[in-house]
Amino acid sequence: MNTLILLYLVLFVAPISNLIHELGHLIGAKLAKADEVKLYLGRGTSVCKFVYRTTEIDIGSVFFTSGFTVSRREEVYKPIEIVYITFFGPFLNAAVALILYLLFLHMQNDYILVLMLYNCWLFVMNCIPFKIKDQQSDGYIIMKELIGKGNK
Structure with a gap:
């Protein structure tokens, strides 16, 4: 992997x-x-930091690492709502990966390929159910809600 692709991966793709x-x-x-x-x-x-009405986006100084989203509602979320809130993260990565794949078919380019593969990786890794200390994957949260242990 050349240095330019690595920089592109760390500073843009991630x-x-x-x-x-x-x-x-x-x-x-x-x-x-x-x-x-x-x-x-x-x-x-x-x-x-960007704020628009009830939505806030905050970018940290080490912007190329992970992120997280927190939402709240006065009425407690139903398990199915937690499932689709959680699912939409990996789903959007999969949708972008598919679009990039279709683009890659017509315009083969290492930069498109890296962006597509990283979005595929995020989709797959976030769908695998696992828990490390207090950190839970999207797949773990979805599994927990579907088997009814989310509110216990």
């Missing part, structure tokens, strides 16, 4: 793909009529 993933959760929360949604991209000190 943050954009993570943003796409978190925007999926944000869309799911909006569909569930969340009272407030906060999307965090990256870690570290906040360097940029």
Whole structure:
């Protein structure tokens, strides 16, 4: 892998793909009529914040790392709402990967390929149910809600 592709992966692909993933959760929360949604991209000190009505996007100084989205609603979410809020993150990565694949078929390019593969990777990894300490994958949250242990 050449240096340019590596820089592209770290500085562009990872943050954009993570943003796409978190925007999926944000869309799911909006569909569930969340009272407030906060999307965090990256870690570290906040360097940029966008606020629009009840939605906030906060970008950290280490923007190329992961992100997370938090939503709240006065009325408690039903398990099925938690499932689709959670599912929309990986789903949006899969949709973007499919679009990039179709684009790649017509315009083969390493940059499109890396972006497509990273979105595929995010989709697959987030669908696998696992829990490490307090961190739960999207697949784990969905599985937990579907088998009825989400509210216990």
